[in-house]
Amino acid sequence: MNGLAQIRIRNLNVWYGNVHVLRSITADIPPRRITAIIGPSGCGKTTLLRCFNRLVDNDDNARVEGDVLVDGENIFAPDVDVTLIRKKMGLLSQRPFPLPMSIYDNVAYGPRIHGTAHREEIGPLVEKYLRMTNLWDEVKGRLREPAARLSVGQQQRLCLARGLAVEPEMILADEPTSALDPVSSRAIEQAFRELKDRYTVILVTHILRQARRLADYVFFMYMGELVEHGPAELIFESPRERMTREYVSGIIS
């Protein structure tokens, strides 16, 4: 079973200056599942996510110890090409950030910089990924318009399509619906359900009900520690730790 894990975290510690924000995390993230990372704000969920694609490198005074293995390769090894790691993972952030270009160019950005598609293949690719995120019908008539003119909900789906166009193996999502209205949130959740057969999805969320709706596997974090992790039904129905039980039943938040 262990061989299937796409991300293996081994004794991962992160400090921001003197603050120890991730404490000795060791766990595996199963492939082609939705893994939800839950926990109260400030517990280190986002930092953990930022370790997976090494965006943590850009944070002020961040120091990382330990290993994160993606497909068996330690991504914190000194000779690793960080762009190749990031190419394996699409990121969806709390607020959508369209790039300052047209809807079409946003989706085409990844294929263009990676040179993975010929000019004539890009058009069909853009359509494919916009369809995958259920955005095609809404934007097909205005692909050349600035992406910033879309609604926030549409922008978030565009960001997802843009990430998928890089052909990643995983999708990292950091509270991807927190800026969205309920209808747009449902559209994103629906997209995740459709995608999990093909991608490993890691979803940071502070919305317990969202985790219950989507997650196959759950990490519960508290104060920088991974308190408990396991299949979703186990974490939600019969958690081993008292802390987890209190959190999932809403006693602590």
Add this chain to the structure above:
Amino acid sequence: MAGGVAEEKAALLMMRLSCLAVLSTFLGIIGMVVWRGLPTLRLEMLFRTPSAGFYMGGGGGVLNAIVGSLLMAGVGTVIAVFMSIPVAFYLNVFAPRNSHLASAVRISLDLLCGIPSIVYGAFAFAVMLMAGLRASLACGTITLAVLCFPIMARAMDEVLRMVPRELAETSWSLGATRLETALRVILRQATPGLVSAAMLSFGRAVGDAASVLFAAGYSDRVPLAPTDPAASLPLAIFFQLGSPFPEVRDRAYAAALILTILVVGVGLAARRLSAARSRHVVR
């Protein structure tokens, strides 16, 4: 509570008065230049060089100064753009966090911006003497480039700082390198601001008299080679204003009007240009 309201009213009054000062300064300067300059502005001023006796009220124009100013400030600005953009991108995208080099550069730029232009002129003059160069169009151009480089680099630094960090992270998370991110995303987002920064320094360069006084010299002829001495509009204004003849002094205001129109015209043109590119800017 009543005291609070009075305080607010007083503060508001102060702010409004200050805003009024901005408008009246603007209108005052433009009004004065137009009022004194327009009556003496002839087409001849734009298309002819000074004739014999120009400085005693004779015929001719300031074509020499217009060409000199446009060439020196225009080329100088272009040189400064190519020097400033790498600095601004290094400071904001490439420099490691808390980089000592970056903070040293920022402090240097701040200090350089505050140095009066006559000091740049004197510096250029000293270098030219050491190198055995005479006052010329090329030396004036380089002096103006050096003069407006810190202003432009500092302004561009501020522009790039305003680009949301998440925009760069978005591009990185798609597997783009820093250079790809800089050229394809940040440059696009920042283009309107970068154009304004370049315009601001063009305005400074074209209007500066002190730094080109020694570096470019002055000549009644249109400069045809980089080694020719070159006139500039600010110096043309200065020399004519110092004349005892009232008609020559009036012509100084006409030259000032030409200079003002030039700066405003170039600024508006650049604005039009960057507006076309700002369609995609993310706010």
